[in-house]
Amino acid sequence: MAARPCLSFSRRLRVAARPRWFSCARPVQADVTHAVVGAGVVGLAVARQLAAREGTSTILLERHDAPGTETSSRNSEVIHAGLYYGRDSLKTSLCIRGKEMMYDLCARQGIPHINTKKWIVAQTEEQWAAAQRVHAHAQDIGVPTRLVGREEAQHREPDVQALAGIVESPTTGIVDSHSLMTYLQGDFEDRGGDCAFLTRVTDIEALNGGRDGYRITAQSGSGGGETTSIVAETLINSAGNFACAINNMVLPDDRHRTPYYAKGTYFSYAASRPKTSVLVYPATLPGHGGLGTHLTLDMGGRLRFGPDVEWVDSADDLTPSPDRLQQALGEIRAYLPGVDTDAIALDYCGIRPKLGRGGAVNSGTGFQDFIIQEEDGFPGFVNLLGIESPGLTSSLAIAERVEGILHGSRQP
Ligand SMILES: Cc1cc2nc3c(=O)[nH]c(=O)nc-3n(C[C@H](O)[C@H](O)[C@H](O)COP(=O)(O)OP(=O)(O)OC[C@H]3O[C@@H](n4cnc5c(N)ncnc54)[C@H](O)[C@@H]3O)c2cc1C
Numbered sequence: 001m002a003a004r005p006c007l008s009f010s011r012r013l014r015v016a017a018r019p020r021w022f023s024c025a026r027p028v029q030a031d032v033t034h035a036v037v038g039a040g041v042v043g044l045a046v047a048r049q050l051a052a053r054e055g056t057s058t059i060l061l062e063r064h065d066a067p068g069t070e071t072s073s074r075n076s077e078v079i080h081a082g083l084y085y086g087r088d089s090l091k092t093s094l095c096i097r098g099k100e101m102m103y104d105l106c107a108r109q110g111i112p113h114i115n116t117k118k119w120i121v122a123q124t125e126e127q128w129a130a131a132q133r134v135h136a137h138a139q140d141i142g143v144p145t146r147l148v149g150r151e152e153a154q155h156r157e158p159d160v161q162a163l164a165g166i167v168e169s170p171t172t173g174i175v176d177s178h179s180l181m182t183y184l185q186g187d188f189e190d191r192g193g194d195c196a197f198l199t200r201v202t203d204i205e206a207l208n209g210g211r212d213g214y215r216i217t218a219q220s221g222s223g224g225g226e227t228t229s230i231v232a233e234t235l236i237n238s239a240g241n242f243a244c245a246i247n248n249m250v251l252p253d254d255r256h257r258t259p260y261y262a263k264g265t266y267f268s269y270a271a272s273r274p275k276t277s278v279l280v281y282p283a284t285l286p287g288h289g290g291l292g293t294h295l296t297l298d299m300g301g302r303l304r305f306g307p308d309v310e311w312v313d314s315a316d317d318l319t320p321s322p323d324r325l326q327q328a329l330g331e332i333r334a335y336l337p338g339v340d341t342d343a344i345a346l347d348y349c350g351i352r353p354k355l356g357r358g359g360a361v362n363s364g365t366g367f368q369d370f371i372i373q374e375e376d377g378f379p380g381f382v383n384l385l386g387i388e389s390p391g392l393t394s395s396l397a398i399a400e401r402v403e404g405i406l407h408g409s410r411q412p
Pocket of ligand 1: 062352353389391
């Protein structure tokens with residue numbers, strides 16, 4: 001995605017935000033109303049939402065030279081239905097609301113997307129029991145799902161194998177995440193917001209416990225350039241895999257967080273057959289750290305497989321893991337027996353921002369919900385932690401929620 005011409009942090013502020021430079025005089029005057037750290041899809045959505053408020057100014061701080069170059073461009077681009085998480089979880093409410101907002105925005109703004117639908121396929125009785133639990137849970141929380149019979153399955157997707165049964169999610173789809181982020185950035189700027197690219201936040205001071213705002217220090221430029229500070233009345237931490245580091249800059253030691261990283265490797269598929277028009281997910285058993293090595297489609301209808309789950313020590317560990325291929329092949333062959341294994345190759349990977357080594361599905365032990373909260377004792381500091389899947393789907397609803405936390409508007 002092409003970045004707009006990038007001015008330095010300080011220059012951007014002089015140009016676009018309220019140009020009241022921080023000086024030693026008291027009381028401290030804020031330079032901007034809202035500072036959002038991180039221009040992934042969530043930070044972009046949040047910044048755009050806040051920029052619509054009358055009489056405010058919003059700056060979006062991003063260390064890279066373009067938006068969405070980390071997790072937001074390393075995922076499956078699936079608009080999730082909201083099937084998997086507990087009834088009262090943020091993941092459920094924000095995914096369902098976010099999905100509706102996403103389809104609506106994409107339709108209105110011509111952002112490429114397809115309501116592909118998704119099949120959860122079971123090969124064994126144990127997997128079928130798991131798939132039926134998903135179906136029952138979906139009915140319970142009001143997300144549409146239906147069972148697909150053998151005949152219908154054979155007619156619609158003859159290449160897909162499901163020995164024990166299929167649950168269909170009719171509201172699942174895919175979105176071109178890059179087009180979405182380009183739109184969000186453009187709309188944010190049209191609303192008067194300001195992007196500061198090549199701006200790495202290195203330190204944050206809560207002034208008078210945040211009551212006088214947050215002094216944000218950042219390094220501008222690619223090679224560690226000029227260091228500058230601004231003061232923001234409110235601070236939104238949307239730094240993805242590095243959100244714990246931002247958290248730890250603001251909060252005292254006993255509230256520091258440790259990040260965990262679950263890498264997922266994707267595999268490309270070069271052959272034109274077999275083919276499907278729906279997304280295919282194996283039914284996953286409890287405790288799995290992802291949703292299984294599934295089959296998704298890109299906007300051109302090309303198949304891709306993944307991601308798997310591999311715990312790693314660094315968020316920069318972005319080399320696809322070759323030894324994962326053999327394991328993934330077994331999972332893929334189970335639901336797509338005609339797959340040409342010679343046409344499968346390592347593609348890319350993404351890293352899930354985790355707050356512990358727990359599972360990613362359903363409620364119960366090991367479940368970690370999104371954390372989206374104004375931190376106690378730090379007014380105006382909103383933390384977004386553990387924004388893993390379904391973060392892309394939920395992004396517009398997360399933005400609404402952050403605005404609600406800061407300004408008391410409607411929350412989903
Ligand atoms: C393998 C995988 C598959 C997924 N599939 C799906 C899916 O199909 N559907 C779905 O809904 N969700 C999916 N997700 C989840 C989704 O991709 C994420 O929830 C979403 O992209 C998170 O966006 P973000 O803006 O929070 O984080 P990011 O995209 O990681 O953005 C954070 C930004 O903060 C910036 N930053 C960090 N530190 C600093 C700093 N100190 N100073 C300035 N900037 C900083 C980074 O450079 C980065 O650009 C998937 C995730 C993974 C890993």
